[in-house]
Amino acid sequence: MFKTEEMEINLGPQHPSTHGVLRVKLHLDGETVTRCVPMIGYLHRGVEKICEDKTFFQGQVWTDRTDYVAAISNNLGWVEGVEKLFGITTPRRAHYIRTMLTELNRITSHLLWLGTHALDIGAMTVFLYAFREREEVLSIFEAFCGARLTTTAFRIGGLREDIPPGFEKQVRAFQARFLDCIEEYETLLTENRIWKKRTIGVAPLNAEDAIALGVTGPVLRAAGSSYDIRKAFPYAAYAEMDFDVPTQTAGDTYARYLVRLAEMRQSHRIVNQCLDGLPEGPVMAKLPKVLKSEVNEVYHAIEAPKGELGYYFIGEKGSQSPYRMHIRAPSFINLQALPKMTEGRLLADVIAAIGTLDVVLGEVDR
Amino acid sequence: MAITKVWIEEGCIVCNACEAECPDVFHVTEDSCHIKGDSRQDGRESENRDEKAELKAALQASLEDSIIAAAAGCPVEVIKYDQVANVAAPAPEPAATIAAHSTAIAPDVDIENAVDAALGTSGTTVSVSAAAAAAVAAATVAAEPPALAPTVTAASESTVSVPVPVLVPMVPAATTSAPPVAAASQAPVETVKPRVTKVWIEEGCIVCNACEADSPEVFHVTETTCMIKPGVRLDGQETENRLEKNGLKPADGERLIESIIAAAKGCPVDVIKFEVLGEATPASLPVVEAKPHAEGIAAGPYVFDYKTAPNRQVAMPKTVPLPSFHTYQEEQEAAAAADEAKWTKSLADFETAKTKAAAEGKEAPKAPVKPVPKKNDTDMEFPVPGEAKDPDLLHLVELLDGKVSQAFEQAGELTLQVHPDGLQEALMFCKGDAALRYEMLADQTATHFPAAEGFAFSVVYHLTSISRRKRLRIRVLVKEGQALDSAVQIYPSANWM
Numbered sequence: 001m002f003k004t005e006e007m008e009i010n011l012g013p014q015h016p017s018t019h020g021v022l023r024v025k026l027h028l029d030g031e032t033v034t035r036c037v038p039m040i041g042y043l044h045r046g047v048e049k050i051c052e053d054k055t056f057f058q059g060q061v062w063t064d065r066t067d068y069v070a071a072i073s074n075n076l077g078w079v080e081g082v083e084k085l086f087g088i089t090t091p092r093r094a095h096y097i098r099t100m101l102t103e104l105n106r107i108t109s110h111l112l113w114l115g116t117h118a119l120d121i122g123a124m125t126v127f128l129y130a131f132r133e134r135e136e137v138l139s140i141f142e143a144f145c146g147a148r149l150t151t152t153a154f155r156i157g158g159l160r161e162d163i164p165p166g167f168e169k170q171v172r173a174f175q176a177r178f179l180d181c182i183e184e185y186e187t188l189l190t191e192n193r194i195w196k197k198r199t200i201g202v203a204p205l206n207a208e209d210a211i212a213l214g215v216t217g218p219v220l221r222a223a224g225s226s227y228d229i230r231k232a233f234p235y236a237a238y239a240e241m242d243f244d245v246p247t248q249t250a251g252d253t254y255a256r257y258l259v260r261l262a263e264m265r266q267s268h269r270i271v272n273q274c275l276d277g278l279p280e281g282p283v284m285a286k287l288p289k290v291l292k293s294e295v296n297e298v299y300h301a302i303e304a305p306k307g308e309l310g311y312y313f314i315g316e317k318g319s320q321s322p323y324r325m326h327i328r329a330p331s332f333i334n335l336q337a338l339p340k341m342t343e344g345r346l347l348a349d350v351i352a353a354i355g356t357l358d359v360v361l362g363e364v365d366r
Numbered sequence: 367m368a369i370t371k372v373w374i375e376e377g378c379i380v381c382n383a384c385e386a387e388c389p390d391v392f393h394v395t396e397d398s399c400h401i402k403g404d405s406r407q408d409g410r411e412s413e414n415r416d417e418k419a420e421l422k423a424a425l426q427a428s429l430e431d432s433i434i435a436a437a438a439g440c441p442v443e444v445i446k447y448d449q450v451a452n453v454a455a456p457a458p459e460p461a462a463t464i465a466a467h468s469t470a471i472a473p474d475v476d477i478e479n480a481v482d483a484a485l486g487t488s489g490t491t492v493s494v495s496a497a498a499a500a501a502v503a504a505a506t507v508a509a510e511p512p513a514l515a516p517t518v519t520a521a522s523e524s525t526v527s528v529p530v531p532v533l534v535p536m537v538p539a540a541t542t543s544a545p546p547v548a549a550a551s552q553a554p555v556e557t558v559k560p561r562v563t564k565v566w567i568e569e570g571c572i573v574c575n576a577c578e579a580d581s582p583e584v585f586h587v588t589e590t591t592c593m594i595k596p597g598v599r600l601d602g603q604e605t606e607n608r609l610e611k612n613g614l615k616p617a618d619g620e621r622l623i624e625s626i627i628a629a630a631k632g633c634p635v636d637v638i639k640f641e642v643l644g645e646a647t648p649a650s651l652p653v654v655e656a657k658p659h660a661e662g663i664a665a666g667p668y669v670f671d672y673k674t675a676p677n678r679q680v681a682m683p684k685t686v687p688l689p690s691f692h693t694y695q696e697e698q699e700a701a702a703a704a705d706e707a708k709w710t711k712s713l714a715d716f717e718t719a720k721t722k723a724a725a726e727g728k729e730a731p732k733a734p735v736k737p738v739p740k741k742n743d744t745d746m747e748f749p750v751p752g753e754a755k756d757p758d759l760l761h762l763v764e765l766l767d768g769k770v771s772q773a774f775e776q777a778g779e780l781t782l783q784v785h786p787d788g789l790q791e792a793l794m795f796c797k798g799d800a801a802l803r804y805e806m807l808a809d810q811t812a813t814h815f816p817a818a819e820g821f822a823f824s825v826v827y828h829l830t831s832i833s834r835r836k837r838l839r840i841r842v843l844v845k846e847g848q849a850l851d852s853a854v855q856i857y858p859s860a861n862w863m
Contacts, residue, residue, distance in 0.1 A: 003439075084778075086746050297779075297826075299779065299837070299839065314689075335862075
């Protein structure tokens with residue numbers, strides 16, 4: 001009787017549930033999404049280009065600002081990439097401390113995801129709980145390097161300084177109560193009927209599509225693949241750690257929630273092992289005062305909280321800065337799967353899908 | 367084909383859709399839809415359901431499309447019409463349709479070609495809707511039937527092209543029915559000077575004043591639209607001339623042809639349409655300068671000359687740090703040869719110094735000592751490129767047979783450099799070969815080497831085999847402006863990378 005037409009609306013760029021300045025162009029048939037086009041680039045700063053004019057030491061500062069909720073993971077990717085480029089052997093103690101801090105960082109990243117994702121879907125309380133614990137970990141970072149978010153925690157070749165006095169006690173205090181905290185989140189959500197209704201079967205992505213689209217991290221593991229770079233290509237001290245790779249098979253929002261919660265438990269386990277088995281020795285390798293590169297090309301990837309975080313360097317002979325630096329940002333590549341996850345589904349599920357992908361726009365746009 | 371009558375059956379829901387499609391015919395009132403008096407021969411405005419008055423003859427063909435569209439768009443389907451094959455003045459519709467479509471493909475107009483092509487069929491009536499080559503082809507095809515009255519407008523509203531005149535070679539019997547082609551071709555076409563016979567404004571004028579600046583004698587831009595001035599019109603009215611299509615005074619049409627064409631080309635929304643009578647020689651029509659991007663498309667890929675760019679601000683790199691086993695080996699050999707030469711020279715120097723000292727009876731100089739390499743007391747040992755030993759690399763070199771320029775290992779990473787034309791094959795093998803199984807394209811990026819000779823970019827693909835826990839880098843060197851085959855068909859993740 002009446003004329004019907006497809007409607008095109010913008011979600012974002014200023015929308016609280018897009019977790020930054022992400023704009024999603026949606027074609028809607030009623031409430032159903034027929035086409036979804038993520039529009040990115042609002043936060044582009046040209047980090048890769050800037051780093052071509054920074055020395056290898058200065059460039060690390062910029063990596064704090066790509067995925068700003070997991071700065072330590074970015075730092076680790078950078079320093080290990082540069083170490084691989086130069087062929088630097090880092091002391092074992094430094095590896096342990098790096099591993100510990102990176103796992104604590106994974107916990108903060110997942111906590112931020114948990115709080116905001118639950119908030120997007122409609123569960124307010126979890127946000128307050130998650131940020132309470134996140135704050136505690138951030139003060140651990142502050143004790144270690146003086147910064148809570150933009151850490152620049154490591155140095156090429158190791159660490160600037162060993163862990164400060166009282167640090168171990170602080171970490172152990174957090175470790176002692178964190179498992180109970182995860183229990184608390186689970187009480188609020190895991191068997192919550194509303195939560196299950198809003199997440200089970202929402203924004204599904206199977207493993208085949210995920211691999212084809214380059215999706216990594218918890219999103220891929222929730223679809224059934226056990227690809228985890230910590231196990232597949234061990235770096236830092238992960239080869240010496242005993243931990244499991246949690247997987248689920250459903251590939252939906254609920255499965256990703258379960259995977260991330262289980263990952264926090266595994267991170268907790270790794271941190272304990274790092275504390276218990278912390279080797280004695282120096283934390284910094286012997287290096288020349290000035291790092292001058294030779295011609296080399298490396299791609300070093302680590303398992304960041306969001307997925308595969310890769311740093312690609314080209315070294316120029318005699319140069320103190322990379323000839324080319326490229327970041328393989330997990331958020332960016334994972335966001336590519338958003339149309340696949342949302343097309344043909346409801347508008348409200350787009351919000352859940354963006355939340356469950358756990359994108360940080362600073363890293364998407366760089 | 368034409369529509370003689372149109373009327374509204376009972377059941378109109380006053381949705382305004384028809385008026386949006388065809389405002390010249392339909393007028394939606396508060397309770398029904400009326401056929402406008404302006405468009406009807408009896409001049410009354412009503413639903414026309416009982417009387418079925420005919421449309422004005424001039425509108426029957428020209429509004430056909432929009433009436434059909436309105437009827438099709440009517441949600442309750444109450445718009446009815448009588449459609450007849452128009453024997454009096456059948457419009458060469460196919461040409462218009464085809465040409466209108468083709469203009470979307472090639473919006474940049476080459477007037478000369480169009481005119482040449484049109485004149486090649488001198489003697490028949492040719493309607494050219496746009497000057498893209500395809501359009502000309504379409505128009506030529508459409509010109510095969512006998513000469514017809516030029517009733518086709520230049521382009522539909524949706525086209526983005528510059529409107530180009532409907533060319534009508536001067537044929538005495540052009541407006542009557544079907545003169546033989548042979549008779550038309552005998553007409554003295556060369557004596558006729560081209561002139562604009564009609565000019566009118568389609569809907570959509572944005573009141574930009576551009577046409578008035580180009581041709582102030584013809585166009586007058588009011589507050590809402592653009593008018594054709596009474597001074598140049600045969601009927602002396604000042605309107606948009608859209609429906610009536612009144613003619614221009616012949617003298618003015620001849621005198622003002624260039625300015626009218628310029629105004630039509632300059633119209634940002636392309637609503638100025640016109641018809642030209644007579645053989646328009648290419649010289650009499652202004653030549654449209656090809657736009658830069660059109661040139662680029664014709665000349666091949668866009669190439670920017672970095673080395674001679676006059677105002678570049680960035681200091682360009684002077685070296686080409688492309689890791690390569692060959693280059694490394696050559697450098698090592700050269701360095702070893704230089705060391706050897708230095709050593710031989712110092713030995714020879716020592717010998718001459720010794721004989722000289724013996725002759726002069728002085729003490730013999732110290733024998734030279736071979737320099738030992740500096741000891742590395744740091745924890746840093748730079749990884750050097752080495753020969754390809756990994757089975758994956760060897761397997762790929764074998765599979766790609768001749769398309770691999772080099773394969774080497776450095777810092778524990780495998781690099782396979784392939785020729786650009788072997789890239790897709792290499793990626794397909796990596797993904798599909800049972801012994802390789804690189805399922806995921808983890809990353810893809812490129813590096814610019816402005817100082818390089820023979821290539822400008824290196825493009826790298828980082829592949830990951832999840833099942834075999836291996837990584838592989840495929841590298842391609844491409845020249846400035848050279849395009850690589852897309853990897854998206856093989857690895858969909860390449861889409862965003």
